[in-house]
Amino acid sequence: MPTDPQAYHPAAALLDLGTTLSDPVEAARFPATRLRFRNDRAAAGVGLATLDDGEWIDAFGRFVPLPGTLPQPLALRYHGHQFRQYNPDIGDGRGFTFAQLHDRDGRLMDLGTKGSGTTPYSRFGDGRLTLKGGVREILATEMLEALNVPTSRTLSLIETGEELVRGDEPSPTRSAVLVRLSHGHIRIGSFQRLAYHQDEAGMRALVRYVLANLYGEELDDPIRLLDHVVGRTATLAARYMAAGFVHGVLNSDNINVTGESFDYGPWRFAPTWDAAFTAAYFDHAGLYAFGRQPEAIHWDVMQLASSLRVIAESDPLIATLETFAPRYQEAITAALLWRLGVVPHTPDADRALVQTMERALRTTQVPLDRFFFDVFGGVLPADYGEDWQALRAALAGYASRTSRGHRYWRGEPCGLLIDEVEAIWAPIAAADDWTALNDKVAAIREMGEALA
Template sequence: MNLQHYFANLGSEFSSKTQIQPLHQQRLVEFNPSLATFLSIDIKSPPTKRLLSGEDLVPSSLSMVYAGHQFGGFSAQLGDGRGVLLGEVRGQDGLLYDLHMKGAGPTPYSRRGDGRAVLRSCIREYLASEAMHALSVPSSRALALYDSREAVYRETPEAGAMLLRTAQGHIRFGHFEYFFYQGKQAELDQLIDYCLEHYYPDCLHTESPLESMLMEVVKRTARMIAKWQSVGFQHGVMNTDNFSFSGETIDYGPYGFMEDYEPNWVCNHSDHEGRYAFSRQPGVGLWNLNCLMRCFSKHLERDQLIAILQCYEPELQTHYDALMMKKMGLNSVQQVDELLPSLLTLLATEKMDYSVFFRLLSHFEQGDFALLLDEVVDREALSTWLERYERVRIENELAWSQISAAMLAVNPKFILRNYLAHDAILAAERGDYLPFRRLLNVLTHPFDEHPESDLLAQRAPEWGKSLEVSCSS
């Protein structure tokens, strides 16, 4: 494993040296072979295994310091309270990827916490990040999962665990906020140069590299959130310290994949005011970008920063429309504008399962409404919508079979339902990882039929709809 240490070279103002502190009777229970191959990591080789488990020291491993707006309030200093950045490796695409261990033990930023993660949260992040990757949503990814016999105390004692995850970068909006509000201009400039070199090198060849980079950050963030909305994903804790400067979904905590369609759904039961409700995610993304842009008020004029931010909404809307056009088998944005608002109103009224509906719509055949009408109470309202939809589909030049095949390639049969994660966690806590692996298999190939796993495509039972996740997750 060719481990680099580019971020560590920035110096002590950016981080504190830390090491993985292995758990008691720790075991490697799952690893991602395709991702390991992509990163040229032989995770089973003894030297690599010792480094990644914390048995051998990584001299330049560290925990990052940053700030952040958390539920609207500013915290001047945060940081990796339970995470260790081991370094960077280069993928087969030529890009650098961080290796970051979650639950590695206390750090200088733990704020009196134990720096540990529980098996429950590590399994949830492993499943979610790999599911998002399979859905083509930019995301951190899971490389390895370790369990242990060490008790970690949350509401009750739980099994301690560690998750080795990768991402193109773990630099957050909060990194820039930390140096800006601390008045550390030299370090802020240093961080800007670092991001230009490692994340946005193409911008170095433009007339205004910083302006070009920030424009790209805005657009990546807009596209990421458009994808969240299209697949029905809710992050749960959209604080600025949880937003990636490289435009990836990171920090999976109390997330959720929408089941019954509810625009104002709140997956995080710690979010009592619904600040990060599903329908509010696009607006929160813009709010977070506003916070980020303030950090460059000494580098660019106000009009320049406003112009950069004004790219957000059209980029998000354009990308969302394109995604929904594919989900619905349409061939123009005008058709989306005509059909989508009334469909979403119907789904909300009927509390129809979002993913199930679009999967069934992918199987829709001309003149056959029965499959979809059986899913609703107000058959007349849906029948009226399907008649309009059918007329539009008939106007398209492609054969219905081609349209259906394309829809099936973007509308997943399998999503990470909360009750499925719950069942997999309970089994793993008993030492049985088979349900976790079965679930992981369909989530990493969510568009395939997997007839042997049809049970994992079913709607949640009533008890499964009432399961709560919070920031302790």
Template sequence: MSIWDSVNVTHRFSQLPSLFYTRVMPQPLDNVKWVAWNSKLAVQFGLPTTPNEELLQTLSGLEIPGHFDPLAMKYTGHQFGVYNPDLGDGRGLLLAEMTTLAGEVFDIHLKGAGLTPYSRMGDGRAVLRSTIREYLCSEAMAGLGIPTTRALAMIDSDTPVYRETVETGAMLVRLANTHIRFGHFEYLFYSNQIAELRLLADKVIEWYYPECQTAELPYVAMFQEIVTRTAHMVAHWQAVGFAHGVMNTDNMSILGQTFDYGPYGFLDDYDPTFICNHSDYQGRYRFDRQPRIALWNLSALAHALSPLIQRDDLEATLGLFETELNEEYSRLMRAKLGLWTREKGDSELFDELFTMLTANHTDYTRFLRQLSCLDRDGEQPVIDLVLNRDQAKQWMTLYQERCDSERVKGEPVSAFLRCEKMRQVNPKFILRNYLAQQAIEQAEQDDYSQIEQLMSVLAKPFDEHPNNEDLAKLPPEWGKHLEISCSS
């Protein structure tokens, strides 16, 4: 009996007309081997905690069971603000859908599966380096509670892949509630396939937003959900200090989940102008511009939906973005500062904090985590993280005054309760670029131990993990200046 006989496997996207995709069989790699298997995720589907040969054969594309129907999705999109009609799954294949034991449906997607009709000038492959980065970051984001795709497995091989140097080909088994992107709607709109555009919208509502079916204007309700979820996703990015790097419309999920991890980066020193993608010469996707770009992308989606939704409704829905973003971001930042109530001067307190951190090149994650330990360590370790001690003391005075004035049900909040709350939302561990780079360098020598160590910590980034203090250290100077590109 096959493992897959006991797993609930479906494939709704394959039931759409053929213009939505091309059926393609994976092109296997040579001498495949496991790099990582996400056992905690696997058991949610009834899969074994330890991977076996059958799983390796299936998920590396060597043997495709009858349950699966591999296909490359067709979509288009705006890349760095310019429309590109020639996009699609150029190296990834949507194999099927799996349902968890709790009833949640996920796509199974194989990244690095070989050439497709949409590969353009590429070779359809992914390299071990980029596969490790996506595997680690998708699970790190899940640990942080940020909407994201997931990673089930990572596979290495002996197949040479040619980038700036010769690297080894690898595959990522990615899970997502959907792989439908803004670019799917753009493809149908710009190719004037309006009946199919309506069909896709109907299926998105049926599959992912069933509550919109009974709305007075179902397409408007769907777009409102997409706008709200996108705003909340970006608010989480800004609050945790995450830069995506390639916010093209073909990398935007219609479910507001972080999608397609390439040249991403987490802030070390707080720098609102941080550019994580060294190919982003004009800084279009720099950290502080992410909210603006998200709205730009939603506007591109609105244009694609214009045959289905009246212009006034599109504009009104886009107008929700800023409110939703600001409300969610304010909520997240109040939680990070341990503030239980909302007060008029909170935005000024946040602004003063960011001004101080920027001017003093202070590590964002370390500062907020140390602030979460005021009950144990006092103010001085927080102040010592800031070069300008006087500026730090001034901000701490403002912060303490705000905390002291707060009342919940008429009672002051104790320092212990406040800090306990803060330690649940301010991570001790993030996936710093230098940690990912160290894991990559070890893996290239067939040592996957750092991947395992990082996975155990990043799954619970708010815990202390006293045996892994080295992973919470500030980055070395070389680690702050790693340049990451889209070459993967």
């Protein structure tokens, strides 16, 4: 398989954990493998962009092992709180990790799947992914990457020729297998499982693995690990808010200890700055509503701290947890200034600007995509009236961090509300027409260039 020798750096670090974290599994055999999306931009970073389409399908639809990395797919074991209810009966039920590679920055990256067949943790599921679910994940990851949210990247989507029955979309529906490129797949729930079994040796091994392979520190220090996770997840929560994004299912098994967002199910982008806006139709209590996401992520990190008590004292764990709120406040200020396209001033002035902006957004309920497009660079257009005078004054003296010379600023804002997601899917479902999806990915990437 012709990988790029300058950029392809295989690894197999998961094997160091033995049976602590995973079970070997086999990929499903699919009746068809039709390539629908290949992310060569992401693939280039790990030396895989040189694969032709046939080799790509072999690697990401038939799971022929990549050279030098894991010899067999591994389904990861974990537990987790799901809507605050503890569940010890979960794990990778329709996915696995099948390769590890170092990217151009030296980070250890996992290639993981969604829809690759049943595993010991499938319970009553069929281990499959709908094609629509795969399309939605492409859109989510592309949009979040453009909006500066740390996220997994959708590397590949292959249609697999099966008919699936689902209760939440018209059935039978088409099937697919997705491959994501992610900076680790170790979840808070991975630690919860070890705590549940009081596995002190396994906990120490996993702490060492994460610190060494995902944070580049040869340490055996659970407090240091928690400190990293608190910082990274506080940043993730802040950037969700600045992006107007609602993940929908912020269970502890969906929180990566690198602070990288992944596993997109009922996600949505909020039309306005509405704290009560939810993504999941089944989130009746609004537990994971837009405005409650920082609280939800903090709660999940508390479960990590609780799990680490197997090998650490409570007091330093609690002290580290208490840094989440100030780190979040610092991160949300930085994230919103980035979205406004302005250079930071003093901490006090920056916090005041952000507070003024949030008040105006809540009061006016202006569309978020329109607002951030119009104000980028720190200048409010003249047609923003009386309700915006306080923000106009707060922005005075702020310099733009980049020009509005990119062609993106001569068009219209690039958003991704639910009606557009459905409109992108409709021609695929009706006529196998992928034009709207391809055009949207190109538009999102153009926006990302302009914002960067």
